[in-house]
Amino acid sequence: MVSDSGPAAAGKGTILSGMRPTGRLHLGNYLGALENWVNLQQDYRCIYSIVDIHALTTIENPTDVADIQPNVHEMALDWLAAGIDPEQAIVFIQSQVPEVMSLHTLLSMVTPLGWLMRVPTFKEKVRQMEETEESVNYGLVGYPVLQTADIIIYKADTVPVGQDQLPHLELAREIVRRFNHRFGDTFPEPQAKLTEAPLILGLEGQQKMSKSLDNHIDLAATPEETAQRVLTAFTDPQRQRRSDPGRPEVCNVYSLHQLFSPAAEVSQVYAECTGAQRGCVDCKRHLATSINAFLEPMRERRRELEERPDFVKEVLAEGGKRARVIARQTIEEVYEKMGLAQPSG
Ligand code: TRP
Ligand code: SF4
Numbered sequence: 001m002v003s004d005s006g007p008a009a010a011g012k013g014t015i016l017s018g019m020r021p022t023g024r025l026h027l028g029n030y031l032g033a034l035e036n037w038v039n040l041q042q043d044y045r046c047i048y049s050i051v052d053i054h055a056l057t058t059i060e061n062p063t064d065v066a067d068i069q070p071n072v073h074e075m076a077l078d079w080l081a082a083g084i085d086p087e088q089a090i091v092f093i094q095s096q097v098p099e100v101m102s103l104h105t106l107l108s109m110v111t112p113l114g115w116l117m118r119v120p121t122f123k124e125k126v127r128q129m130e131e132t133e134e135s136v137n138y139g140l141v142g143y144p145v146l147q148t149a150d151i152i153i154y155k156a157d158t159v160p161v162g163q164d165q166l167p168h169l170e171l172a173r174e175i176v177r178r179f180n181h182r183f184g185d186t187f188p189e190p191q192a193k194l195t196e197a198p199l200i201l202g203l204e205g206q207q208k209m210s211k212s213l214d215n216h217i218d219l220a221a222t223p224e225e226t227a228q229r230v231l232t233a234f235t236d237p238q239r240q241r242r243s244d245p246g247r248p249e250v251c252n253v254y255s256l257h258q259l260f261s262p263a264a265e266v267s268q269v270y271a272e273c274t275g276a277q278r279g280c281v282d283c284k285r286h287l288a289t290s291i292n293a294f295l296e297p298m299r300e301r302r303r304e305l306e307e308r309p310d311f312v313k314e315v316l317a318e319g320g321k322r323a324r325v326i327a328r329q330t331i332e333e334v335y336e337k338m339g340l341a342q343p344s345g
Pocket of ligand 2: 235236239246247248251252253254269273274278279280281283284
């Protein structure tokens with residue numbers, strides 16, 4: 001294992017990011033986040049967290065709870081298969097570093113309720129869950145405080161996230177400013193690092209690729225499943241017959257070709273589509289071939305990892321230990337600054 005002063009210390013700083021354990025990841029998750037996480041490992045000290053406590057904020061029944069650990073494992077498999085390298089990055093499960101919950105409580109002392117109630121993701125979640133701001137769990141209100149604790153307990157300065165997380169990062173900076181102002185300079189203000197990926201639309205070509213809309217392709221899907229799913233993709237709605245010229249610019253199959261097919265094939269698709277020389281079914285078959293070629297190396301690594309479940313558990317346990325060393329130091333500093341007696345043990 002590389003020491004915690006590894007690639008990082010010499011490099012650009014400390015990165016922290018997290019994902020809620022929702023199980024298998026899809027192409028949209030890869031291009032929108034994971035690929036970037038993999039590339040960042042060279043230049044930063046990277047800490048990647050499977051945020052299982054955050055998963056509890058929206059859980060409503062015991063069956064959901066039973067899914068958490070299998071989902072954690074599936075997601076860890078996808079991360080490692082995609083190239084997250086536990087020799088370079090710290091990969092761990094949020095709840096295995098319980099100090100983050102202590103910091104959450106302490107940060108709640110410098111976080112006005114009004115800030116939390118204004119967060120757009122909070123309002124949206126309340127609506128989605130068909131709750132009111134009065135009936136919703138306290139834990140959900142505190143979601144961004146826990147997220148702030150995730151980041152700053154490792155004194156991370158850079159947080160790769162999507163656009164939707166910007167309000168959370170803004171709040172994290174506000175909490176940090178208040179804390180530093182009241183208790184002395186302790187935490188860096190974390191900056192969001194937006195992923196420069198294009199928006200990946202789902203197979204119906206209308207909305208963002210997502211598991212809940214079932215318009216996705218899992219990284220771990222078999223080649224056959226992938227081909228079947230691609231065949232359900234919507235194309236240019238005005239194109240009825242092969243003899244009608246198509247409009248690749250409004251067709252998501254074409255957008256996906258641009259992401260996964262070699263440049264020469266992309267130009268060929270464009271020419272043949274606009275020239276009414278290519279059928280959509282054929283076009284989708286070719287797309288499936290490109291996506292399968294893209295995913296094959298990941299699937300291969302995943303198969304190897306699936307045969308070594310203990311290795312994956314070990315990676316997460318080891319990551320948890322390394323994360324905890326850093327978290328403990330921060331907690332000691334925070335206790336000191338907030339006038340608390342040092343934690344025992
Ligand atoms: N809220 C993030 C999401 O839903 C997940 C998350 C939790 C996170 N803690 C984090 C992301 C810390 C970045 C940093 O995607
Ligand atoms: Fe889309 Fe391909 Fe059909 Fe053209 S030929 S409309 S790019 S699926």
